[in-house]
Amino acid sequence: MPLLKVENLSISFRQYTKAFQQTALIVVRALDLSINPGEMVAIVGSSGSGKSLLAHAILGILPYNASMAGRLYYDDKPLDKKRVETLRGKEIVLVPQGITYLDPLMKAGRQIHNGQRGKAAHQKTLSILSRYGLDEKTAERYPFELSGGMARRVLISSAVYSEPRLVIADEPTPGLHIQAARRVLGHFREMAEKDAGVLLITHDLELARQTCDRIVVFYAGYTIEEALARDFDQVETLRHPYTRALWQAMPQNRFSAEDGRQPAAHINPEGCIYAPRCKDASDLCRQSIPYQPLRGGYVRCIRKEHYDT
Amino acid sequence: MILEANDISFRYHIGSAQILSQFNIRLQRDERVGLVAPSGYGKTTLLKILAGYENADSGSVLLDGRPIQDYKGYCPVQMIFQHPETVLNPRLKLAVSLKEAGLLPRRILDGLGIEDDWLTRYPAELSGGELQRFCIARALGEQTVFLLADEISTMLDLITQAQIWDFLLKELEMRHIGLLAVSHTMELIQRLTTRTVTLDQR
Secondary structure, eight states, X not given: OOSEEEEEEEEEEEEEEETTEEEEEEEEEEEEEEEOTTOEEEEEEOTTSSHHHHHHHHHTOOOTXXXXXXXXXXXXXXXXXXXXXXXXXXXXXXXXXXXXXXXTTSOHHHHHHTTOOSHHHHHHHHHXXXXXXXXXXXXXXXXXXXXXXXXXXXXXXXXXXXXXXXXEEESOOTTSOHHHHHHHHHHHHHHHHTTOEEEEEXXXXXXXXXXXXXXXXXXXXXXXEEEEGGGGGSGGGOOSHHHHHHHHHSTTTTOOOOSSOOOOTTOOOSSOTTGGGOTTOOGGGGSOOOOEEETTEEEOOOOHHHHHO | OEEEXXXXXXXXXXXXXXXXXXXXXXXXXXXXXXXXXXXXXXXXXXXHHHTTSSOOSEEEEEETTEEGGGOXXXXXXXXXXXXXXXXXXXXXXXXXXXXXXXXXXXXXHHHTTOOGGXXXXXXXXXXXXXXXXXXXXXXXXXXXXXXXXXXXXXXXXXXXXXXXXXXXXXXXXXXXXXXXXXXSOHHHHHHHOSEEEEOOXX
């Protein structure tokens, strides 16, 4: 039974085009996702593809001008606004993207134990800090006294303090050197081994490949592929032309730059979202493209040869 | 032309951590060098000192034998920062910020995929990846001799990263601009540079 299940989620923003004209800008469409206890799932996508919004939607902290449709289940029960308010910060935690989420006027230690007093809280704070390679002096520092990488580890420390069951980590590793990044992901893995679910939101495909069990690829608001991490060992096992282009662009593979770019959110072509950049697009790609199971994963592409290989 | 730092030491405040002590580095114009170190070891600080944004407490930074502070106007050593949103004036349209580099050839704007209608917008209206293209363009003024790149592609997706470096490497080679690049991704450093320097003191 999945710990978290997301069904047909879409997120849109109200926008004013002219003085009194409102339009809805759809930024996430028809998203399906599930995370089992003990599993690490990565969502990989470029900036502006709507990844962070997914995290905010799960936690019920979308901005006031955003609205969502679709269904969320946590522990097999609907996750509504009221329920998530009682769970977040305890069972469900967010490791936010920006280090600006730290309170600039509060010492790091206090942000980790959330104001709890007493020796036990202090000891626990120090032991978490040391797990991330930070010494006890860090607890006494204000955010401006920390380097970018240290501030990030403080954010992670404050998230794991409550021993959560679902961790949503939104780009937790940029600015960390590779060993520190692996160590952080290693700690998420430890939590997964104790049956927590981890959702990692990242654009670092290599890190996702090395540390997660499944990878969901996001493109312009659509989930276009769900693959096992090991499907990324070679390009042939990947299911979508965009995922293949991503693989080719990795510095350790061909470092090759495909032309074109992700369409802006207000542009919504009929049919396949990737068709304008796809070498193999045909007239068939103008119809609506379903998200279908394929070889243990999913793909949003109708190209026959991809189903066969 | 050579950019060199001789025995530079630096700390932000008296009593705070010594970030650099007696550090030396020497770059040739036709070189591309990678700078590798864990976070908090002073990579960004070193780049800022080399570009003249910070002054070392002791030691010297020389470009072509002259102290970097003596160069007035557009500095021939240009730094591109990790977070573009923090180095663009939020109250200026991007076309205005871009003028700081003087007149840029069309080739640069096209090569970086900067679209004409972005020029009339404010920084808050573009994404981090879009803003970074402006910061790169701004660092490619006519006088640029060395480019210091501080994790400039971490916020980009893989395809955009490959697109931008593909353009940048060609541009650097054509104009004989030297590169000092910081990245945590060793595979990327290996693609970009001819040698690496490790910053391991602290």
